Structures are given as structure tokens and as C-alpha cells.
Amino acid sequence: MIYPTSRAVLLMAVGAPVALLIGLISPGYWVVGGGWAALIVGLVLLDAFIGPARARVELTLDSPRALGMAGEGALKVKAVFDRGAPRRAEIAVETNERLVAAPDRLSAEFHAGEAEASTTLTPLRRGEGEIQNVWLRWRGPLGLVWKQVREAPERKIAIIPNIQAVKDEAIRMFSREALFGLKTQLETGDGSEFHALRELVGGMDPRTIDWKQSARHTKLLAKEFRTERNHPVVFAIDSGRLMCDPLLGAPRIDRALNAALLLAYVSLRLGDRAGIFAFDAKPRVFSGVLSGVGAFPLLQRVASAIDYSTEETNFTLGLTQLAGALERRSLVVIFTDFADTTSAELMLENVARLMRKHLVLFVVLRDEELEAIARREPVDADDVSRAVTAEALLREREVVTGRLRRLGAHIVDAPADRLGPALISAYLDLKRRELM
Known part of the structure; x- marks a missing residue:
């Protein structure tokens, strides 16, 4: 595109009143105005021609x-x-x-x-x-x-999501576990996967002695086990209307994504596989189940593609499609929210169906604002009404989480700002107990 500058417009504008004045004083020289305009146009064309192309x-x-x-x-x-x-x-x-x-x-x-x-x-x-x-x-x-x-x-x-702070916390957690032997215990210890043979020493369980190998090597050898790896860990994230409501100044879904990415980083570091699945009225994104720490940037990009939604969540369509996409038993970490027991019925039904094949870790974002309203000392009738409503909502949430526990789901109920560490603790506990 080529267009005149303000200097060219100004020169053209200055010439107009001068040409008009000359025309009024001496009508025979009215062509001066046209000549001035032609001069400026010519200079503009010359400037356009001789300048850098x-x-x-x-x-x-x-x-x-x-x-x-x-x-x-x-x-x-x-x-x-x-x-x-x-x-x-x-x-x-x-x-x-x-x-x-x-x-x-x-x-x-x-x-x-x-x-x-x-x-x-x-x-x-x-x-x-x-x-x-x-x-x-x-x-x-x-x-x-x-x-x-x-x-x-x-x-x-x-x-x-900005997870640098929680990523630093994960690295510190790994460092602390290495110091106290917890990370080593996750890799070698009371697992179910055979790791190596080692000479029996004091304190080892005599039941781990391999008698055939001991006879062959003429010394007592014991089997060393480690926890199994390569387990799929899939984060099923509800991106519907309720999850986009704010909690302590940030949308619930952003807090869920922070915690999910933190646990994804930890699980990839420990040799498991991780994937992100998001749904509202219909499934939105699915990263597939990825392995290796090098897959973490891809999971971050998939998380960034999960948009805020105003649609109601369809648990039947979302969780059914997720179950069909998972080829082997997986740990499914569900992030969602519900308003009352009635709206949670379909969720409970589909979670129960998912649990027939998979291990479910259900994440409940503790609503501290609602708890504060319920505990606050009432001053007037409006305060009493708010406190009663808040208490009823909290009670209904407890009913739903109680039903999930009876179904066999594992529950993480934590404040929003401590959700990531609480989720990691639950995941490590499941690995230690060989439930995955």
C-alpha cells in the first residue's frame, strides 16, 4: 500500500487558499491553483517511484x-x-x-x-x-x-497456566524424597515387579529368598521388587459452566489445570504416562496418553487449548467417550464441580460405570468461601439466610462425596491453593499401595 503522508496533505491544503486568493485578485491566473495541485501530485508520484520498493x-x-x-x-x-x-x-x-x-x-x-x-x-x-x-x-x-x-x-x-511455582514445589518434593529415601522406596521396595536379585542381608524379608538361584550360586539370594511403571494417568477435566466460576479469585478450571499439570509432571518423572481429556457439553480435547518428561510441553499446549465454557456438562457423553478411548486400566483423575445432589446424579452414574474397569481419583475443590459464610456469626436476618443456604450446600457436597467413597472412588478434598501437593500425595499413596 502506498498513500500520502501528512506533509503531502499539508502542502496540498496550503496551496488551495493561495490559489483561491490569486483567482479572486486576478481571475486570469486561476490555473496557478491547478498547477500547484499537479506539482504536488507529481512530487508524490516521484517520491513513490524513487523510494525503496x-x-x-x-x-x-x-x-x-x-x-x-x-x-x-x-x-x-x-x-x-x-x-x-x-x-x-x-x-x-x-x-x-x-x-x-x-x-x-x-x-x-x-x-x-x-x-x-x-x-x-x-x-x-x-x-x-x-x-x-x-x-x-x-x-x-x-x-x-x-x-x-x-x-x-x-x-x-x-x-x-502459570505452574512455575508448583513445578518448583514438585522439584523440592523430589529432593526431599531423595534425602529421606522415599523416592528410592517408590522405585525399589514393596512393589510387584521383579527388579533384581541381591544377597540376603539382615532386615530383609525371608519370604523373598529365591531358593533355586540360592542353590545355584551357593549363597542366599533374595528377590528385589519395584513398583510397576508405565501406568496411564488420565486427567478428565470438566470445562463446563460451573468449573468456569471463580474460586478465591481464579476460575476453578484454572486451578484444576494447575494441579493436573503438576501431577502430570510428577507422574512422567516417575515413569508413568499422562494424558489430558476435557469435556463440557461434548468432548473438546484429548491429548492421548503420552510418556516421557519430554511430553510435558505438549501437555501444556493441550491444556492451553481448553477454553472457558458457558455450557452445561454432559457427563454421559464425556465419560463414555473417555472410557472408549482408554485401551487399558488407567488411573482417571476427575476434576469437576456440582451444584447439588440432583445435578450430581448423572455424574455419579457415569463415574460408577467408569470404575468397572478403571481406578478413579475424584478431586473436590474445597469451597472455603462457602465454609466461611456458613461459619460467620450472623448479624441480621440476611446473614442467617446466607449461612443456612451455605450449610445446606456443604451438606449436599458431603452426601455426594460419601456416595463416591462407597462406590470405591478415592477422594482428594483440599483447599484450592493446596490442591497440587494434596493430589501428588494421593497419587504416591496409590502407587505405594499397588492399586494402580
């Missing part, structure tokens, strides 16, 4: 592939002219509603035909950010025209 510039972008909430990233824009570069250019960046670029207008100076400018990308909400358009414009040598090129890179940036 639009086809000779190449724009490249360097941006992060993922950004964590409450984090920042740099977007670098580089412009290269193969010849005849201008001295200075302006750059503008357009993003979608999930990202903000600050500043969104940049200035860059060219040296040896190259210029580079950078801006800061800040995520506004979890999901998929996008750099939609990048503009580069520069003036002609006379300063009368702008030459502009536009790139539509459609560069996707996954905006993932």
Missing part, C-alpha cells in the same frame, strides 16, 4: 511458542531490504484478545539494510494467543508518501 523488504518474526499466565515474552520483528533501505521505519503489531503487545507501535533504524525492534507480549487469559498482523511502513526520500507492507503470520502462542 515494497517488494524488496522481508519481514521475519521471532516469538515464544508458549507463555505462562502472569509471565511475559518478547516479540522481535526484523526487516531486511536487499538494497536501497530507508533510514527509519515504523512497525505496528496486532494481536488477538488474549494477548497484548506493549508498545504496539515501534520505531526502527536501518543499518546495512537491516532493522530490528522488539515489543513485550503479555497474556491476558489462558488459551491460544495469536499475532494476527504486522505492518511495516517507511517514508519516501521526499517525505511525501508512506510505503507499507503487511504480514499476516497467524503466529499461534499457547497461553498456558
